[in-house]
Amino acid sequence: MSGPGPGRLARVSGPSEASSARTLCDEAFDAASLHSLRDRVAACVTALGLAEDRAMSVILVVHELAANAVRHGAGSGRLLMQATTEGLRCQVSDSGPASGQPWPVRQGHGLWIVRKAVDTVTVQSGPGGSLVAVVFGATPS
Amino acid sequence: VTELTVTASEEVGPGGPRTVVRLVGEADLTTPALGDVLQAECAKRPRLLLVDASRLAFIDSAAIHEIVRAHRTLRASGSRLALISPTPAVARVLELSGLDTVIPVHASADEAGA
Numbered sequence: 001m002s003g004p005g006p007g008r009l010a011r012v013s014g015p016s017e018a019s020s021a022r023t024l025c026d027e028a029f030d031a032a033s034l035h036s037l038r039d040r041v042a043a044c045v046t047a048l049g050l051a052e053d054r055a056m057s058v059i060l061v062v063h064e065l066a067a068n069a070v071r072h073g074a075g076s077g078r079l080l081m082q083a084t085t086e087g088l089r090c091q092v093s094d095s096g097p098a099s100g101q102p103w104p105v106r107q108g109h110g111l112w113i114v115r116k117a118v119d120t121v122t123v124q125s126g127p128g129g130s131l132v133a134v135v136f137g138a139t140p141s
Numbered sequence: 142v143t144e145l146t147v148t149a150s151e152e153v154g155p156g157g158p159r160t161v162v163r164l165v166g167e168a169d170l171t172t173p174a175l176g177d178v179l180q181a182e183c184a185k186r187p188r189l190l191l192v193d194a195s196r197l198a199f200i201d202s203a204a205i206h207e208i209v210r211a212h213r214t215l216r217a218s219g220s221r222l223a224l225i226s227p228t229p230a231v232a233r234v235l236e237l238s239g240l241d242t243v244i245p246v247h248a249s250a251d252e253a254g255a
Contacts, residue, residue, distance in 0.1 A: 056233040110202035
């Protein structure tokens with residue numbers, strides 16, 4: 001069986017593979033800039049013409065992923081938002097906590113909300129940092 | 142920087158005294174004032190604590206956790222907590238988090254205070 005590897009995670013194309021991906025936002029963040037990150041995401045989803053409920057879901061999900069990186073990860077990270085053939089792809093990465101322990105990316109209320117709001121969640125986490133990618137498909141949910 | 146103003150006031154409603162905690166701005170993990178004020182007000186054992194979200198533009202899971210914590214504290218002592226007139230953005234987060242099935246949401250303070 002040629003699965004995606006350990007962790008039974010759904011496979012999502014990375015930036016290098018998704019040649020048709022159009023970058024909407026590529027921004028660094030930390031605790032002090034979570035507010036402006038939400039504003040930036042709001043501007044992107046407004047430009048895409050998403051319905052209000054859908055737009056709020058994207059803003060919340062990106063915030064929760066960034067907040068996890070701030071609270072449990074390196075304290076700062078990077079958001080990459082792309083329009084792909086699968087839908088709206090949001091990727092949050094950080095270089096990992098100072099302790100060297102991977103942050104508990106699967107725990108917490110925030111991640112539960114994330115899983116409820118998106119179509120696909122991909123998590124890569126290790127001592128070198130974490131990368132979480134979510135995809136909002138074309139069909140509103 | 143996320144800015145949140147939290148004010149607490151004691152009022153008398155149609156059903157008796159009540160404490161209203163008003164949130165203006167955005168509530169997230171970087172705004173500890175929410176949890177601080179809620180815990181301080183819970184310690185005074187109000188009959189009814191209303192969280193006025195009519196001017197709250199955003200709420201995240203960390204802030205929701207603080208409200209759930211206050212709700213549990215009050216319920217354990219026979220008191221109540223309710224949310225008042227959340228904005229559409231906040232209502233969406235309440236729906237996604239399932240909080241609207243745990244904590245009563247009312248259109249106005251008088252509706253909640255009966």
